[in-house]
Amino acid sequence: MTCAPTAVTFRLLDDVVGWDEAAVTGVAGFTDEAGVRLAYEGASPEGPTRTQLLPWFPDPRLAPGCGPCGWYLLSGRRLLRRDTRAGGWRPVWAPGCDPRLLREPAAVAARGHRIAVVDSGRVFLWRNEGDHLAAVIRHRDATVVALAQDEQVLVARAGSDRVRRYGADGRLCDVVRTRVAGEIIGIRTGPGRTIWLLTEDRGRFRIYRDHCESTVDELAAALPPSGLTAADEDGFCLREKGPDGDVTSCYDWRGRPREEPAPESGRYVTHGEFTTHLIDSGISRCRWHRVRIEADVPTGTAISVSVVVSEDDRFAESDWQTAPAGVTDFLVDQPPGRHLTLRARLSGDSAATPVLHRIRLDFPRSTSADLLPAAFRQDPAADDFTERFLALFDASVAEIDRVVERYPALLDPAGVPDAALPWLAGLLGLSFEAGWDADTRRKLIAAAPGLYRRRGTPGALKEAIRLVFGVTPVIDELAGDRHWAQVRATVTSPATARGLGSVRLFGRSSSRLRLGTSTLGATPLRAFGDPDTDPLTEHAHRFRVLLASGSVDEDAVRRLVARQAPAHTRGSVRAGGAGFVVGTRSAVGVDTAFVPLPPPVVGTARLNHDGVLRPGPRGARQGVTVGVVSAVGVHTRVS
Structure with a gap:
C-alpha cells in the first residue's frame, strides 16, 4: 500500500x-x-437524429404495409404501391377504377390490408388494399395518421398535443391529451395498444411511449424497423432482401429509380x-x-x-x-x-x-518524496525533479491500491454484473442451471457459506429448495417408518421374550414374504436383495422431498436434491395430488362421519356377504393415522 x-x-x-x-x-x-x-449536427444538440428514426417513423409520404415489400407512396394525387415483380411502383387503382378523391394528399398509413390517407382536412380509410372505401373522417388540419391493431384510426393535427381515436366506421371514439413537448410529427402503434409518438420540440426530436419520454434503443426493442434507410428532398432508399442478400434500391418521389446518394459525412x-x-x-x-x-x-x-x-x-x-x-x-x-x-x-x-x-x-x-530526509530536498531544482520522478511510481502504486481496495467488491454477489455470477459461483463450487434467473443465482451465492456449514442436513436442503424454487418442502426421513424393533406398551410373556408387543424385533416374517412364516396381506412381496439385510436397507439413509401439487418442476428439484444430498443417502421427490379427497360423492358434515367400524359379530356375518373383519386392538392398523406417517394433501387419500 x-x-x-x-x-x-x-x-x-x-x-x-x-x-x-x-x-x-x-x-x-x-x-x-x-x-x-x-453535439449532433444542426439545430438539435441533444436527442436522436431524423436519419436514426427513419426505420420507425418514415417520411409521411411513405408507409410500410403488409409484407416486407408492401410499401405505399404518395406521388402528387396518386397513391402508388411497391411492385417487386415489375421492379418499381404501380398505381393502387387502375386508370379506369381510380376514384379521383385525392386533392392534396399529405400523409399515408397502412396496416395489413387497410390504407389511410390524409387529404385536405379529410382522412380516407380503405379496405382490401384500396378496393373498398370504408370511411371518410372529417378532421381539420390533420397531418399525421396511424392504424391500430383493433381497427382504430389515430389522427393528430399540426400544433396540437392531442390524438383523436376513430373507429373502423369513422366515428369519433375519444380524444387523448398526450401532454408531450413539441408538435406530433409521427405516430406508431405497438403490441398491447401501445402508442409511440415522435415530436419536434424547438429543433430537437423526442420519442414518447404512452406519454412517457423514451429512447431509440427502447423503440428498437419494442418495434421491428422497416427497410427505409435514407430520405431527403430528392428521394428515398429501401433495403430489401434479394436472392443474393440484402439489396438497396433508391427512388425519387415519383417512384422512378435513381442512383444511391453518397453517404452522409457524419452526424456530429x-x-x-x-x-x-x-x-x-x-x-x-x-x-x-x-x-x-x-x-x-x-x-x-x-x-x-x-x-x-x-x-x-x-x-x-x-x-x-x-x-x-x-x-x-x-x-x-x-x-x-x-x-x-x-x-x-x-x-x-x-x-x-x-x-x-x-x-x-x-x-x-x-508524493513519496515527503517521506525522504530533508537532506534530499535542499536544492529546489532537484526537489522538483524528485517529486515528479517519484510521482510516476506513486501513480502505479495507487492503481494497484485501487485494485486491492475494490477486490472485495468482486466477491459481493449483489454488486457484480450478471455475467460474472458463474465465475463467482465457480469459486464456491456451485453450478447453475440455465433456467435460473440472476436474482436466484445471487441469493444462492449469498447463502452458500451458511448452506455449506449445514450441508447434508434436512434444514440445509429445505433452504436450498426454497431459495431456488420459492417453495418450502417437507423433508420426510423414512428411517422413522421402519417396523423393525418397534416397542409397544405391552410386554409379552417370558416365553416370547424376543418380541415386544405384537411385532418381533427384526421380525423376518415382516420384512418380506416367506413361506410358512409370513402373513398374507400384511407382508411386502419383494424379489430382490438379501432378505437378511432388509432391516438395514429398507428405510435407512432414505428420505422423501414432499411438494405441493404443481408448484415447481419436479425434474429440476430432483437434480438439485441429487447435488445437495449426502453421498450415502438416497432421496426421492414427490408432488401431491389434488389435495385431501373424501370419497367421490361424500358431503363432509352432512352424511359423512369419521368413526371406527362397528365390532364384528361372529355367527351373524358371512364372508363375501357384506361381512367386515378387522384386527384386534393390538393388530396392524391400515388407513390414515394423523401425526404418524401421513402427510395430508401429499400422499394421503381418504375414500
Missing part, C-alpha cells in the same frame, strides 16, 4: 463543480450519465469545448498535484485538456498548461494558487465522437 497522504479528489462535470455555460460550444451531455460528447460537429468555473481548493498557495481523465476516444477523435492555476480570477492566455496529445494522466506544472480552471476541447471527424466520463483532480501535491 502507498504511504503517501490521501489526496482530496474533485469530480468534475457535475452540479457541485459546474461549468461556465457561456463558454460551452458544440458539446452536449452534461446531464447524461454516459458523459460529455460532441467536428469541434467543441467547455470551460469550468474557478475550482476553489480552500488552500492559499495550493500546489495542485495531478489530473486524471477517464474517456472513450474512438479512432479519428481526440480530447485535449488544459489547466491554469491562479490565486484569484486573473490569468493570461499564455498561462494555460495543455496536456500532450493522447495523455490522460499528467502532473500540474503550475505555480501555487488557490483556484484552478480547466478547459476541455473535443474534436472528431463528424462520424464519431469522444465521450468524456470524468476528470479527477488531486491536491495538494503529495
Whole structure:
C-alpha cells in the first residue's frame, strides 16, 4: 500500500463543480450519465437524429404495409404501391377504377390490408388494399395518421398535443391529451395498444411511449424497423432482401429509380469545448498535484485538456498548461494558487465522437518524496525533479491500491454484473442451471457459506429448495417408518421374550414374504436383495422431498436434491395430488362421519356377504393415522 497522504479528489462535470455555460460550444451531455460528447449536427444538440428514426417513423409520404415489400407512396394525387415483380411502383387503382378523391394528399398509413390517407382536412380509410372505401373522417388540419391493431384510426393535427381515436366506421371514439413537448410529427402503434409518438420540440426530436419520454434503443426493442434507410428532398432508399442478400434500391418521389446518394459525412460537429468555473481548493498557495481523465476516444477523435492555476480570477492566455496529445494522466506544472480552471476541447471527424466520463483532480501535491530526509530536498531544482520522478511510481502504486481496495467488491454477489455470477459461483463450487434467473443465482451465492456449514442436513436442503424454487418442502426421513424393533406398551410373556408387543424385533416374517412364516396381506412381496439385510436397507439413509401439487418442476428439484444430498443417502421427490379427497360423492358434515367400524359379530356375518373383519386392538392398523406417517394433501387419500 502507498504511504503517501490521501489526496482530496474533485469530480468534475457535475452540479457541485459546474461549468461556465457561456463558454460551452458544440458539446452536449452534461446531464447524461454516459458523459460529455460532441453535439449532433444542426439545430438539435441533444436527442436522436431524423436519419436514426427513419426505420420507425418514415417520411409521411411513405408507409410500410403488409409484407416486407408492401410499401405505399404518395406521388402528387396518386397513391402508388411497391411492385417487386415489375421492379418499381404501380398505381393502387387502375386508370379506369381510380376514384379521383385525392386533392392534396399529405400523409399515408397502412396496416395489413387497410390504407389511410390524409387529404385536405379529410382522412380516407380503405379496405382490401384500396378496393373498398370504408370511411371518410372529417378532421381539420390533420397531418399525421396511424392504424391500430383493433381497427382504430389515430389522427393528430399540426400544433396540437392531442390524438383523436376513430373507429373502423369513422366515428369519433375519444380524444387523448398526450401532454408531450413539441408538435406530433409521427405516430406508431405497438403490441398491447401501445402508442409511440415522435415530436419536434424547438429543433430537437423526442420519442414518447404512452406519454412517457423514451429512447431509440427502447423503440428498437419494442418495434421491428422497416427497410427505409435514407430520405431527403430528392428521394428515398429501401433495403430489401434479394436472392443474393440484402439489396438497396433508391427512388425519387415519383417512384422512378435513381442512383444511391453518397453517404452522409457524419452526424456530429467536428469541434467543441467547455470551460469550468474557478475550482476553489480552500488552500492559499495550493500546489495542485495531478489530473486524471477517464474517456472513450474512438479512432479519428481526440480530447485535449488544459489547466491554469491562479490565486484569484486573473490569468493570461499564455498561462494555460495543455496536456500532450493522447495523455490522460499528467502532473500540474503550475505555480501555487488557490483556484484552478480547466478547459476541455473535443474534436472528431463528424462520424464519431469522444465521450468524456470524468476528470479527477488531486491536491495538494503529495508524493513519496515527503517521506525522504530533508537532506534530499535542499536544492529546489532537484526537489522538483524528485517529486515528479517519484510521482510516476506513486501513480502505479495507487492503481494497484485501487485494485486491492475494490477486490472485495468482486466477491459481493449483489454488486457484480450478471455475467460474472458463474465465475463467482465457480469459486464456491456451485453450478447453475440455465433456467435460473440472476436474482436466484445471487441469493444462492449469498447463502452458500451458511448452506455449506449445514450441508447434508434436512434444514440445509429445505433452504436450498426454497431459495431456488420459492417453495418450502417437507423433508420426510423414512428411517422413522421402519417396523423393525418397534416397542409397544405391552410386554409379552417370558416365553416370547424376543418380541415386544405384537411385532418381533427384526421380525423376518415382516420384512418380506416367506413361506410358512409370513402373513398374507400384511407382508411386502419383494424379489430382490438379501432378505437378511432388509432391516438395514429398507428405510435407512432414505428420505422423501414432499411438494405441493404443481408448484415447481419436479425434474429440476430432483437434480438439485441429487447435488445437495449426502453421498450415502438416497432421496426421492414427490408432488401431491389434488389435495385431501373424501370419497367421490361424500358431503363432509352432512352424511359423512369419521368413526371406527362397528365390532364384528361372529355367527351373524358371512364372508363375501357384506361381512367386515378387522384386527384386534393390538393388530396392524391400515388407513390414515394423523401425526404418524401421513402427510395430508401429499400422499394421503381418504375414500
